Amino acid sequence: MRNGGKKEKVTEEHIVFSSSGLKLEGIIHLPKCDTALPAVVICHPHPLHGGDMHNNVVMAITAALAEIPMAALRFNFRGVGGSEGEYDEGNGEQDDVVAALAFLESLGSIDRSRIGLAGYSFGAKAALPVALRQRNVQAVALVSPFLADVEWERLKSYATPKLFLCGSEDGFIAARKVQRLAAELPGISRCEIIAGADHFWWGYEARVAEKVASFLKVVLQTE
Structure with a gap:
């Protein structure tokens, strides 16, 4: 651990940034460290189903990253909470991730050489296209991802390290299919199915957060 193994204070700051002319709100979590920190953007689940940056999975991942230590930015997509705009069916939300x-x-x-991207459910679907076209993203963690066949095809030429996490009882995601397809992808590509967890x-927040944090810790070389 680059901070000598000591648990340090984490600063949480409410921030506002611009996306396509809209003001979006977020919270940046910065562990105290004497060197530049690796960092991760975390994308929340579906805005029309109550998803926001305070979601249980998003919060658990944020806390687990701080322990590494690793910075994290969680934010509200357009039209959510204090963010301007309105839901855009995953299109404008990709601009928000950028x-x-x-x-x-x-x-x-x-x-800046150690940037990761994580998304949960809708957040994973919004994050993946951005990761595919942005060279600055060094690792991707997708939790309960809704991915179409065309997205799996695009992943076949994407060698950046990838983690897929699914619950065995997820009624929306075919976990075994995700596991099978992830195994066919280039580079580091892992899929883990958590027994008993649903969508x-x-x-199971601690389990999913530990899996994401452990993966990003190794891939972004924080020790």
Whole structure:
């Protein structure tokens, strides 16, 4: 651990950044560290079904990353909470992910060579297209991802390290299919199925957060 193994204070700051002319709100979590930090943008689940940056999975991942230590930016997509705009069926939300990454990289305390992207459910679907076209993303963690066949095809030429997490009882995601397809992808590509967990991860937040944090810790070389 680059901070000598000591648990350090984490600063949480409410921030506002711009995406396609809209003001979006977020919270940046910055562990105290004497070197530039690796960092991750975390994308929340579906806005029309109560998803926001305070979601249980998003919060658990944020806390687990701070322990590494690793910075994290969680934010509200357009039309959610204090963010301007309205739901855009996953299209404008991709612009929001790009803007969040740009904001994160603008911070002097962040190591721009160690940037990761994580998304849960709708957040995974919004994050993946951005990761596929942005070379600055060094690792991707997708929790309960809704991915179409065309997205799996695009992943076949994407060698950036990838983690897929699914619950065995997820009624929306075919976990075994995700596991099979992930095994066919180039580079580091892992899929883990958490026994007993469903799509919402209640009671399993610590498990999913530990899996995501452990993966990003190794891939972004924080030790």
